[in-house]
Amino acid sequence: MQAMDRINRKFGRGTLLLGAEGIRKKWKMRQAFTSPAYTTRWRDLPRAVT
Template sequence: MDQINQKFGRGTLFLGAEGIKKKWKMRQQYKSPAYTTRWDELPEVAA
């Protein structure tokens, strides 16, 4: 499945449980380039 999606494009094959219509998309412009390695770039939530 990963190999086919790499060859023909993301989302070519997907699981039926995901549904056909996507209700949301991640906004790439808000993602940090180092989102898994930079603690100082994580957003803070005020209580």
């Protein structure tokens, strides 16, 4: 429990929960902004330049 308390203090209340507490999502992903072919086209992938 001490480890869980430390993690929750560091990263915010509710970061770690016990399994019996259940999971309630407080957020939803905004799917309206995703591309329909986000990884299926090679030209859409970012290119690393050194």
